[in-house]
Amino acid sequence: MKFLNPKRWYYTLGREKLFELLILAVFLLFFYVPLLHLFMLAFANKYQVPAVIPQEFGLKWWKYVFEQKSLVSSISLSFIIAFITTLLSMIICLPAAFVLARFNFRGRKLIMLSFLIGNAFPRIGLYTSIGIVYYKFNLMGTFIGVLLIHMLGSMMLMIWLSVSAFRSVPREQEDAARDAGAGPIRTFFNITLPIAWPGIAVAAMFTFIASLGENQGTLLVGLPKYRTMPVEMYGVILDYPATAGAVFALILIIPNLILLLLMRKYVGPETLARGYKMN
Amino acid sequence: MEKRTWKTNLFIAAMIAPSLILTMGIIIYPIINTIVTSFRSSDGSGFSLEYYKFIFTDKIAVNNITYTMGIVIVTVMGSIVISYLLALYLRFTDSKISKFIGTMYLLPRFIPQLVAVYAMITVIRDTGLLNRISRLFGKDFRPGLMYNAKGITLMNLWFNIPFATMIIVASLSAIPDSVIESARDVGAKKLNVFFKMILPLSFKDVMIAMTFVFMSNVSAFTTPYVIGGNNPIMLGVYLRKQFSEYANYELAAALSVVMFLFSSVSAVIYIYTNLKEKEWEKV
DSSP: OGGGOHHHHHHHHOHHHHHHHHHHHHHIIIIIHHHHHHHHHHTEEEOOTTOSSOSEESSHHHHHHHHOHHHHHHHHHHHHHHHHHHHHHHHHHHHHHHHHHHOOOTTHHHHHHHHHHHHHSOHHHHHHHHHHHHHHHTOTTOHHHHHHHHHHHHHHHHHHHHHHHHHTSOHHHHHHHHHTTOOHHHHIIIIIHHHHHHHHHHHHHHHHHHHHHOOHHHHHHTTTTOOOHHHHHHHHHHHSOHHHHHHHHHHHHHHHHHHHHHHTTTOOHHHHHHTTSOO | OOOOOHHHHHHHHHHHHHHHHHHIIIIIHHHHHHHHHHTBOTTSSSBOOHHHHHHHHSHHHHHHHHHHHHHHHHHHHHHHHHHHHHHHHHHHOOSHHHHHHHHHTTGGGGSOHHHHHHHHHHHHSTTSHHHHHHHHTTOOOOOOOTTSHHHHHHHHHHHHHHHHHHHHHHHHHTSOHHHHHHHHHTTOOHHHHIIIIIHHHHHHHHHHHHHHHHHHHHTOOHHHHHHOOSSSOOHHHHHHHHHHTSOOHHHHHHHHHHHHHHHHHHHHHHHHHHHHHTGGGOO
């Protein structure tokens, strides 16, 4: 048992290294073991009780999941909704973000604040009260109703992240372009937009991811017709074997991981944290 | 403010109008609607406070409030303290391990809530990974984390530590090395540097992190809905139940206003710390 003796570790590694390894171990155990475990289950054919490692690996449950009609249609529905949500919130929020970043006008603070209030008011309370409004206007269980709920979820981050993206564009550079004879529209598309683009792309990515993962609101206003992946996931957690659930969960993660990989250059704590400050 | 032509003003109005209309429609109007509904009386005779009275006197409702607050306070404290320590480590240790953790800790922010909860369930439930590992050693260890406050808190930490760490790391990296080095040069002890410089300089962002962790957990729904017990239940689940199962819209509305007031306490602190610097007034 010499191997397990902590003193031995202490002397061979030194205090600091040992401490660091402990942090790493706790970090990985807490954050990554559940995810990796899920990953393993998704590729298990047989996983009966005492086994830690599945008795048999394979793609049996992938086939099973793709044979469930409701699950497959929820996948495409989720992507369609996420795509439209992202596009619409960019069209609606980006002009506002640009103006909020560049001009000072009466009511500006109030507008920034109203986005914050939307975030401070409990989501579930907003959804239920929107639900009541939906009943009045016959929007319950409609596509537009679901879209609005999804946009609500991402509006604040979309505006705030884009405001700070536009603000990071140096004014002098825009002025220089204007002095050289470029019109305001050309300046915007040739100077402002390219510089602000990474921040905007991060905002768009978050909108997409938030929309893909949105569950409470859709569960409330989308049923019975619009069942997105996360809504189906509620049923999957209750009714399906863990191995099938893992497959479906993995399908939900994959697009996020791809996006994260594509955007990893821009997604740092500095960019993301800015979105939560009221600048 | 510089003088502007009416054309510019029109431009500003036109750019901002769509998002403003949307905000009015899906945020402001529902909020006003909720507040009005919450003051309705059950016999329809007009204004009354009966639903608020109910929330603060009914045994089950009060129980749910204290239950929620307990979980939220433990979550906020736990995630802020752990995140601060993690952020300090990430900021001031320059090693392969800290760089590795520095790139890996953000990933949980990108995992859909339900997937993360499900992944945790497969580990902590009675036939989950922990139990199966314990069986290897001939024991039958049952973590007992499902359907109670401990499980919810554990899951909350999973979600909120990466978020809070992100905010605090961003804040700590804004403190230049030279400032800390010069303090050390004139003989300040490590603890002194921490309490006199690092903590005050990052305090504002700690408040921001606390506000958002607090707000998102007061009204949490997904986690308590999936791994919480039946009694007591967290306010988000309670509200949803009143709405969907009992169609008690007035009580649901009053509950959202109460939750909003709880959140507002932290939001006020947040706005105050933000306003103090007046940075957001700069254009």
